[in-house]
Amino acid sequence: MAADRMDRSAADLEPALARVLQVGTYVSIALVAVGTVLLLGSGTSPLAGGPALTIGGLVRDIAAARPEGFLWLGILGICATPALRVIGALLGFWRRGERNMVAIALLILGVVSAGVITGLLTG
Amino acid sequence: MTVGLLMLLGGIAAGAFGSILGLGGGLLIVPLLTLGFGLPLREAVAISLVCVIVTSSASAGVYLQRRQANLRLGMVLELFTAAGAIIGGAIAFLIDERLLAGLFALLLVYVAATMLRGLRQREPAPQATDDETPPPPEAAGASDNDLGYLTGRLPVAAVGSVGAGVASALLGIGGGLIKVPLMHLVLGVPLRIATATSNLMIGITASASAIVYLVRGGIDAYVAGPTAIGVFVGATLGSRFGHRIGQRELRVLFVLVLLYTAIEMARRALALD
Numbered sequence: 001m002a003a004d005r006m007d008r009s010a011a012d013l014e015p016a017l018a019r020v021l022q023v024g025t026y027v028s029i030a031l032v033a034v035g036t037v038l039l040l041g042s043g044t045s046p047l048a049g050g051p052a053l054t055i056g057g058l059v060r061d062i063a064a065a066r067p068e069g070f071l072w073l074g075i076l077g078i079c080a081t082p083a084l085r086v087i088g089a090l091l092g093f094w095r096r097g098e099r100n101m102v103a104i105a106l107l108i109l110g111v112v113s114a115g116v117i118t119g120l121l122t123g
Numbered sequence: 124m125t126v127g128l129l130m131l132l133g134g135i136a137a138g139a140f141g142s143i144l145g146l147g148g149g150l151l152i153v154p155l156l157t158l159g160f161g162l163p164l165r166e167a168v169a170i171s172l173v174c175v176i177v178t179s180s181a182s183a184g185v186y187l188q189r190r191q192a193n194l195r196l197g198m199v200l201e202l203f204t205a206a207g208a209i210i211g212g213a214i215a216f217l218i219d220e221r222l223l224a225g226l227f228a229l230l231l232v233y234v235a236a237t238m239l240r241g242l243r244q245r246e247p248a249p250q251a252t253d254d255e256t257p258p259p260p261e262a263a264g265a266s267d268n269d270l271g272y273l274t275g276r277l278p279v280a281a282v283g284s285v286g287a288g289v290a291s292a293l294l295g296i297g298g299g300l301i302k303v304p305l306m307h308l309v310l311g312v313p314l315r316i317a318t319a320t321s322n323l324m325i326g327i328t329a330s331a332s333a334i335v336y337l338v339r340g341g342i343d344a345y346v347a348g349p350t351a352i353g354v355f356v357g358a359t360l361g362s363r364f365g366h367r368i369g370q371r372e373l374r375v376l377f378v379l380v381l382l383y384t385a386i387e388m389a390r391r392a393l394a395l396d
Contacts, residue, residue, distance in 0.1 A: 050345030082326030119338025
């Protein structure tokens with residue numbers, strides 16, 4: 001009975017997580033596409049060396065229709081989409097009371113956060 | 124403009140090839156950017172990881188929709204692949220690029236040998252690769268959505284998954300080359316579900332290491348943009364129209380491309396270029 005309930009919960013969860021992945025990917029790739037069109041349209045060679053990511057400059061670059069703003073926002077979206085799927089799974093399993101899976105999801109997010117810290121410490 | 128368009132076209136070719144042959148784009152993007160455009164290997168690996176996330180997320184969405192991926196098993200294993208990816212991401216900045224090139228050459232030779240073996244068989248065997256192209260809907264069935272596969276085998280699954288994560292981060296690949304055989308041969312997961320589950324895991328694995336590269340300033344947005352768009356378009360075209368192309372001829376061509384690329388990578392590893 002418990003197994004039936006778990007299977008039903010996963011059946012509800014999977015389409016929702018699929019939507020998270022699809023929407024995240026399409027929105028991110030659309031942003032990258034805008035950035036790429038602006039980049040190629042400006043005649044700048046991609047091998048010229050793109051500017052580094054600065055979170056503060058992101059909004060300014062997008063407002064000024066600079067390619068790097070759209071490119072960076074899209075790349076951040078691409079990198080964040082799988083983590084959003086894990087967050088979605090965490091919420092889904094939490095609602096269903098599957099504590100073991102909630103713990104696994106939290107650990108995954110912890111490991112991904114450790115990646116940011118590792119990058120900052122070793123950078 | 125010309126370089127950007129060439130990058131876009133190269134990305135389309137890599138995405139289409141990868142999709143049609145059931146290989147991850149990473150295997151082709153790294154050589155494309157290093158040998159074709161002269162980028163440092165580490166930078167090419169970082170951009171390849173971004174492209175791998177794009178194709179993996181798009182196809183994992185389809186797999187989940189069709190209930191082919193084992194969500195619970197995937198999440199348990201991706202905990203270990205993500206940990207391996209962070210270790211690999213950190214190691215990548217410590218080791219010599221020539222060693223990375225040597226490892227990549229070995230990977231290419233391994234994949235070429237696997238494909239040659241498949242060519243000798245009348246019916247190509249299902250490949251344990253970075254498959255990013257979901258099979259047709261009629262192949263879908265109910266998902267095998269439990270953790271029973273891990274009973275008594277968690278340690279070996281964990282070690283294998285960490286290894287897949289390290290390989291992914293070092294070489295800019297999805298790591299399905301390791302994950303699919305691990306799940307199918309060691310854990311006994313049916314191949315179809317193993318492939319779908321591996322695809323689901325690729326996203327968070329590549330994302331964990333891409334973040335390390337991103338934070339360390341290892342991703343060039345100007346190169347990542349046209350390449351990622353190209354790979355996305357190519358993978359989409361490949362999955363829609365790939366079945367119309369003769370697989371045998373394409374595989375022979377691909378093996379030749381892999382071997383040529385392996386030689387070039389080996390030359391780079393030995394500092395002969």
